[in-house]
Amino acid sequence: xxxxAKELDASGLNCPLPILRAKKTLNGMESGQxxxxxxxxxxxxxxxxxxxxxxxxxxxxxxEEGGKYVFFIKRK
Amino acid sequence: MMSDExxxxxxxTKGSLDWGYPxxxxxxxxxxxxxxxxxxxxxxxxxxxxxxxxxxxxxxGNPAMPMPMPVPVIMQTLPGMQAMMTSMMKKKMKSKxxxxxxxxxxLSIEAEVKMVACQMTVDLFEFDTKxxxxxxxxxxxxxxxxxxxxxxxxxxx
Numbered sequence: 460x461x462x463x464a465k466e467l468d469a470s471g472l473n474c475p476l477p478i479l480r481a482k483k484t485l486n487g488m489e490s491g492q493x494x495x496x497x498x499x500x501x502x503x504x505x506x507x508x509x510x511x512x513x514x515x516x517x518x519x520x521x522x523e524e525g526g527k528y529v530f531f532i533k534r535k
Numbered sequence: 536m537m538s539d540e541x542x543x544x545x546x547x548t549k550g551s552l553d554w555g556y557p558x559x560x561x562x563x564x565x566x567x568x569x570x571x572x573x574x575x576x577x578x579x580x581x582x583x584x585x586x587x588x589x590x591x592x593x594x595x596g597n598p599a600m601p602m603p604m605p606v607p608v609i610m611q612t613l614p615g616m617q618a619m620m621t622s623m624m625k626k627k628m629k630s631k632x633x634x635x636x637x638x639x640x641x642l643s644i645e646a647e648v649k650m651v652a653c654q655m656t657v658d659l660f661e662f663d664t665k666x667x668x669x670x671x672x673x674x675x676x677x678x679x680x681x682x683x684x685x686x687x688x689x690x691x692x
Binding site for chain 1 (some may be wrong): 560563564568631632633634639645646
């Protein structure tokens with residue numbers, strides 16, 4: 460598991476809130492820092508992949524832990 | 536603005552609770568993805584710009600709307616039914632973690648989504664512009680095309 464500078468719990472939130480919150484959190488971080496995101500929206504798996512592809516922030520890891528989806532994103 | 540920034544132009548024409556979502560969901564998400572985004576609100580879409588949103592949803596003329604139990608159309612026309620459906624829809628959305636329209640609009644504004652209100656519609660329906668949120672611009676079809684003509688994606692909702 461990568462070391463992370465910040466964590467965002469987006470549990471219970473539905474599309475597009477996890478992405479919007481993540482973007483907002485990343486805005487307040489420095490380049491190279493890693494954000495850990497927890498979400499329960501199954502659509503967020505594909506969406507965070509798409510978010511990373513389009514914004515250049517790198518999706519380091521995308522896993523599921525007991526019904527929760529965990530993402531590690533490195534700020535561009 | 537970066538010149539290689541992608542652009543999304545949306546025309547929002549509908550003012551019901553359900554149809555109010557697509558413009559704000561897409562605009563806020565596009566902005567998060569780095570799109571420069573503009574929404575042009577015209578006709579009933581102007582209801583989405585009111586400071587106090589009071590949008591309703593109805594199954595009338597919308598047979599695909601999922602209902603907890605079948606209700607004959609004639610019953611759906613009864614007084615209070617629209618308010619009841621609106622309240623049920625809002626509860627459902629909240630329980631599923633779907634953002635309120637107010638929140639999505641606020642997030643769109645925060646993300647610098649530009650909002651333009653159709654001046655002709657404002658005049659037509661004699662809307663009081665004091666009822667609209669701050670920070671919007673007023674313009675017409677030519678104003679819309681100035682941005683839409685440069686856009687990568689253009690949606691009519």
